[in-house]
Amino acid sequence: MDLGLQGKKAIVCAASKGLGRACAISLAREGVELVITARTASTLEETAEDIRRLTGARVTPVAGDIGTEEGRAAALAACPAPDILVNNNGGPPYGDFRDWDRDTWIKAIDGNMLAPIFLIRAVIDGMIERKFGRIVNITSGSVKSPIPELGMSNGARAGLTGFVAGLARQVARHNVVINNLLPGPFLTDRLRGGLEKAARESNRSVDEVIQERTAKTPAGRVGDPAEFGDACAFLCSARIGFIVGQNLLLDGGAFNSAST
Numbered sequence: 220m221d222l223g224l225q226g227k228k229a230i231v232c233a234a235s236k237g238l239g240r241a242c243a244i245s246l247a248r249e250g251v252e253l254v255i256t257a258r259t260a261s262t263l264e265e266t267a268e269d270i271r272r273l274t275g276a277r278v279t280p281v282a283g284d285i286g287t288e289e290g291r292a293a294a295l296a297a298c299p300a301p302d303i304l305v306n307n308n309g310g311p312p313y314g315d316f317r318d319w320d321r322d323t324w325i326k327a328i329d330g331n332m333l334a335p336i337f338l339i340r341a342v343i344d345g346m347i348e349r350k351f352g353r354i355v356n357i358t359s360g361s362v363k364s365p366i367p368e369l370g371m372s373n374g375a376r377a378g379l380t381g382f383v384a385g386l387a388r389q390v391a392r393h394n395v396v397i398n399n400l401l402p403g404p405f406l407t408d409r410l411r412g413g414l415e416k417a418a419r420e421s422n423r424s425v426d427e428v429i430q431e432r433t434a435k436t437p438a439g440r441v442g443d444p445a446e447f448g449d450a451c452a453f454l455c456s457a458r459i460g461f462i463v464g465q466n467l468l469l470d471g472g473a474f475n476s477a478s479t
């Protein structure tokens with residue numbers, strides 16, 4: 220299926236590694252011109268070069284913290300009129316909510332709720348004028364099934380989800396569609412770090428920990444970031460203008476529900 224994305228322009232946030240990188244690669248394969256962001260310039264430049272080599276796409280790396288006004292302004296300066304926006308960021312830390320003061324909460328809300336909202340605000344009127352826009356927010360399976368020790372992530376992402384549910388329905392008639400992708404466990408650096416810690420603490424291999432954790436998951440495995448990237452490209456497709464305000468869970472069937 221031709222996704223109809225040849226020559227479109229995208230900003231993919233937090234894309235030097237993991238899920239963001241996978242989304243950038245899948246979009247580049249469809250002929251999308253990219254601006255990718257991350258804080259560490261060297262890793263970002265390497266990723267940009269990898270994507271150019273793999274796909275031949277034009278890729279502009281813009282280093283910066285997407286949780287800040289300056290980081291967002293730099294990305295927007297490099298791509299002022301994107302057709303596609305993929306919102307992503309690092310996740311808030313694990314912990315006990317008793318230890319989190321106001322500043323800690325504000326940082327999580329800035330990063331995982333307000334950063335995507337301000338980027339959407341900056342690009343949406345142009346998308347409406349051009350009668351084409353695709354916005355995908357990478358959130359988390361925790362939006363549907365909260366992870367107790369990730370309370371800041373549960374809270375900030377729920378705020379984004381609620382806001383987007385309303386906005387998506389205000390702009391859909393202009394062929395501007397907003398949807399969210401909810402990752403379950405995908406084998407990125409972030410997940411691998413957690414698995415390696417658990418393996419060290421229980422004196423087992425990472426593979427054993429993965430097997431234990433996925434034994435009850437219908438798919439029986441963790442996700443491959445490339446699968447996530449392809450789902451993102453699909454949700455950015457010119458053909459999906461009738462899929463509006465959805466929360467698509469990619470978790471190998473772990474969330475047990477007759478209608479997710």
Ligand code: NAP
Nearest residue numbers: 233235236237238257258259284285309310404405407409
């Ligand atoms: P990852 O492998 O650690 O990659 C994170 C990427 O984001 C890196 O490119 C990182 O580069 C960039 N980044 C982090 N903070 C940033 C910031 N403030 N501004 C710009 N770029 C930033 O993480 P991942 O597993 O792909 O996770 C992506 C998102 O999905 C996170 O919010 C995570 O909580 C969520 N999620 C992941 C999973 C999973 O299984 N992987 C499951 C549920 C939810 P720099 O460090 O150089 O900035």
